[in-house]
Amino acid sequence: MIFDGHGDIWTDVTLKRSKDKKDIIRNMHLDRFRKGNMIGGIFVIWVDPPYDKNPQARTLEIIEHMSTEIMENQDIIKIVKNTKDFDQALSQEKLAVIIGMEGLSGIGDRINLINALYLFGVRHMSLTWNEENLLATGARGNPDRGLTQKGIEAVKLMEKLGVIIDLSHANDKTFWDIYENTEGIIIASHSNARALCNVARNLSDEQIKAIAEREGLVGLNSFNEFIHLDRDKQDIHHLVNHLDHMVEVAGIDHVGFGFDFFHYLKTDTIDSFVENVNIGTKGFETIEKIPDLINILETRGYTKEDIEKISYKNYYRIIREVLG
Numbered sequence: 324m325i326f327d328g329h330g331d332i333w334t335d336v337t338l339k340r341s342k343d344k345k346d347i348i349r350n351m352h353l354d355r356f357r358k359g360n361m362i363g364g365i366f367v368i369w370v371d372p373p374y375d376k377n378p379q380a381r382t383l384e385i386i387e388h389m390s391t392e393i394m395e396n397q398d399i400i401k402i403v404k405n406t407k408d409f410d411q412a413l414s415q416e417k418l419a420v421i422i423g424m425e426g427l428s429g430i431g432d433r434i435n436l437i438n439a440l441y442l443f444g445v446r447h448m449s450l451t452w453n454e455e456n457l458l459a460t461g462a463r464g465n466p467d468r469g470l471t472q473k474g475i476e477a478v479k480l481m482e483k484l485g486v487i488i489d490l491s492h493a494n495d496k497t498f499w500d501i502y503e504n505t506e507g508i509i510i511a512s513h514s515n516a517r518a519l520c521n522v523a524r525n526l527s528d529e530q531i532k533a534i535a536e537r538e539g540l541v542g543l544n545s546f547n548e549f550i551h552l553d554r555d556k557q558d559i560h561h562l563v564n565h566l567d568h569m570v571e572v573a574g575i576d577h578v579g580f581g582f583d584f585f586h587y588l589k590t591d592t593i594d595s596f597v598e599n600v601n602i603g604t605k606g607f608e609t610i611e612k613i614p615d616l617i618n619i620l621e622t623r624g625y626t627k628e629d630i631e632k633i634s635y636k637n638y639y640r641i642i643r644e645v646l647g
Contacts, residue, residue: 326635327364328542328581329513333389340388359610363419382429423447432457432473449489459497462523469496513544513581515565535573542581547604559606
């Protein structure tokens with residue numbers, strides 16, 4: 324069983340439903356999920372380029388289309404707000420979906436809207452995508468800027484409510500500001516090791532250790548540009564090297580999957596930050612290739628229990644401890 328800690332599915336739902344298509348998950352994704360033995364994941368509300376010029380409007384648009392998709396497909400989707408919901412999703416053979424927020428630019432500095440998002444069902448949040456906003460600073464922002472005072476208030480409220488706090492996309496200063504202003508579990512849902520690929524979106528060993536010390540996890544990201552600076556080495560084997568490294572640094576209990584597949588988007592949305600939208604990770608282009616990844620883990624000596632922890636058990640523990 325595979326739990327994918329990061330997917331841009333709601334973006335795809337929004338793009339296609341805005342063109343009068345329906346049942347996007349059923350018709351465009353479900354078969355791939357089943358071939359990859361995926362039981363669920365964190366599907367994020369992401370203010371995608373070029374719609375980031377008006378993040379509030381885009382956030383509402385995504386919520387509208389996402390809500391309609393969920394209401395019309397309750398036979399295959401179970402929204403997870405707590406451990407009981409996750410267990411029910413598995414027993415009912417539905418996708419166990421956590422609604423996440425990849426960045427909070429859409430709320431501006433209106434911190435109390437986090438309460439509204441929580442009541443709506445959101446159980447995962449990061450403060451930024453790559454941008455600077457009124458709360459925090461993303462990977463492409465000013466390296467000397469981190470959390471704002473409102474950002475500090477935001478993470479404290481998220482922790483109080485029982486929301487999974489995600490540090491992927493935060494710049495280094497924001498990462499450490501969040502670390503210093505929280506006490507519980509923190510994760511980086513879709514980030515790799517900077518020691519193997521030195522890009523801003525990956526994590527230093529010190530950051531990986533900090534997440535592990537707080538009982539969180541780092542989710543392995545399949546995006547080719549985060550695997551190796553040499554394009555010829557952006558393949559499934561070098562991807563697994565990141566997993567090996569993170570397990571060595573953090574321990575087997577603190578690594579998961581956050582694949583960040585977006586091959587299904589291929590629009591202006593990803594043109595703005597992807598060097599070549601036609602190039603993926605060789606040998607691991609879609610979630611259907613999960614069996615190949617698992618085979619490599621087995622050949623590298625990972626036990627059945629190790630693989631289960633990485634695949635879903637580590638996330639399940641965090642769902643139990645954070646969401647209740």
